[in-house]
Amino acid sequence: MHDDDIANIMRALGHPVRLNILRFLASQQQGECCCGDVTESLPLAQSTVSQHIKVLLDAGLIERKAHGTRNRYTIRHDRLEEVSSAFGGLLDGLSFRAPQKEAEPA
Amino acid sequence: MHDDDIANIMRALGHPVRLNILRFLASQQQGECCCGDVTESLPLAQSTVSQHIKVLLDAGLIERKAHGTRNRYTIRHDRLEEVSSAFGGLLDGLSFRAPQKEAEPA
């Protein structure tokens, strides 16, 4: 994963409403979870929620499955794994300046 | 850590230049690392770099120490730990909708 991808995903995660939506989806996982449900759980207009959902979609964090007249959204756990490891890698890279040598000064 | 804090930090991490700056700081850790050094490593104006540094500062990800006429910047590893665990917690919360029951169906 490149910096741009990571940055993209971080930006997608960088809004409290979006975190809320993700959490809501996670909590509803097994059942229905359409845009309307999400909208009801938030003090925002439907169009705004749809917008936020689109950001999450574009970042690849959620998935849309058409289901009759509704759209069912689910979290992409596979992607979450990737994000997790990319983030871990990022933090690793930042920690104590990844030494070039294979052993630390004994 | 609240959603707003997490979102804030994610937003701070949500720009490739800022990731670059962090990495650069990490790589220079032991020595000097002032704004000028960072600026030289990027195709951006000094004021822009300073701006990005401010974002990282505000997010608490780096630290400024005055050092004569220069400012020395360092990564706040303590904070990075916090971020790491907060992020882990977030992902945990999103994974497989944290079951209410203490045991899974055996």
Add this chain to the structure above:
DNA sequence: CGGAATGATCGGTGAATTGCGATGAACATG
């Protein structure tokens, strides 16, 4: 004290984000 260097901050510009209501496409149902 008079430069020179460093770098934060200010003002400005254009692009992107966030929010909204309104519209329109897709689908189910009578």
Add this chain to the structure above:
DNA sequence: CATGTTCATCGCAATTCACCGATCATTCCG
């Protein structure tokens, strides 16, 4: 086919972001 539901998308306004050059405060040095 007409109607109702769901929701993505389209303007639109307000705010924030990213970037820049210019300026100003601080500090060092002669």
